[in-house]
């Protein structure tokens with residue numbers, strides 16, 4: 001439910017509404033039979049609240065119809081739910097259930113290329129290639145660390161290489177924080 005709310009908004013806005021939302025509606029059945037107006041009011045701060053409310057109801061109904069009201073715990077089942085792709089499924093597996101998963105978002109895509117781990121922007125290929133390099137028990141934590149690094153240090157278009165602890169070996173490290181070198185792992189030079 002939180003990943004549905006996270007579209008086109010900030011983590012802060014999602015975290016602002018989820019405590020009250022989950023207290024009021026803790027089960028899939030609550031969403032399946034929710035009053036739309038009440039749901040819209042609860043999630044209003046996240047924006048696009050009308051379409052998100054409909055998606056939450058749809059998710060509740062799908063969970064009730066296909067999985068007895070329980071969130072499934074496999075990738076194959078999770079991606080059958082409306083609006084759930086591999087990224088969301090991996091977040092739910094890794095963060096929700098402690099089952100190793102490697103979510104690939106925009107930060108993971110950028111960082112994986114800049115660090116020279118992959119040379120593709122295809123999230124399915126990135127997931128497969130990085131998961132072959134990293135121990136399974138580290139998949140979720142590694143993805144979360146890449147995301148955090150991408151937010152705080154290796155910021156898009158202005159990576160702070162001078163502050164980065166990986167600048168000693170990163171193939172894209174630059175002297176100027178505004179002009180990263182076009183190294184072998186550079187997203188810009190990666191093959192389509």
Ligand code: SF4
Pocket residue numbers: 114115153154155159160161164165166167168170171172173174180
């Ligand atoms: S050295 Fe620069 S380009 Fe490489 S990961 Fe660090 S901030 Fe990003």
